[in-house]
Amino acid sequence: MSYIKDNIMDIAKEIEEICHRMGRDPKEVQLIAVTKTIDAERIREAIVHGITDVGENKVQEILSKYDDVKNVRWHMIGHLQTNKVKYIIDKVQLIHSLDRFHLAEEINKRAKQINRIMDVLVQVNIAQEETKFGIDAKDVYGFIDQIRGLEHIRIQGLMAMAPFVEDPEEVRIYFRKMKQLFDEIKGRNMPGVEMKYLSMGMTNDYKVAIEEGSNMIRIGTGIFGKRNYQK
């Protein structure tokens, strides 16, 4: 039996168990397999075992695997340089890492050129870490107001990365804050803004994230094992 299959089945079981306990429908939690450093063959194996969505944090990696990995939706989950938007604008389903106005303008421009509307999430730097990208929680409203008029962008939710800690209980508070912000924005019913996805939770902390209301989790190590950055 393949370890990738086993891991995917274990995670599906966890999602089901947590949702059952929380009174949520497991189908509302979308699992994204994070495939950075993972070769096309292993990604295809994950797809055989039920993965429908994959996430990459580098444009170059999407481009190098794109033709070898079919029947899957691609997500851009990492920091996106403005000058690379043009390479992925026709390839990705959702950009999770919108974190500055200039980037929004570029996505809007490139999406318009190919006559599509690009779905995006606003990345929030929820713990105000200097090492992380994202908008401060207090500035999210202003940022959304600034970009929601861009006609070829559709704001579909929020994304966050919690601080790296050993015990995920320590970051529960940040997931809770994200859910509050998400619900608040949703409650305002702003034209052009749909709060549909709350993308948070990785291998180490996804269980807590789901308990706190995440509906999109991004898991790499938990599916494919430890990453090898050497190659």
Ligand SMILES: *Cc1c(COP(=O)(O)O)cnc(C)c1O
């Ligand atoms: C690498 C990465 C993940 C997955 O991390 P794991 O700990 O391997 O599950 C999730 N989100 C982003 C933005 C990442 O870069």
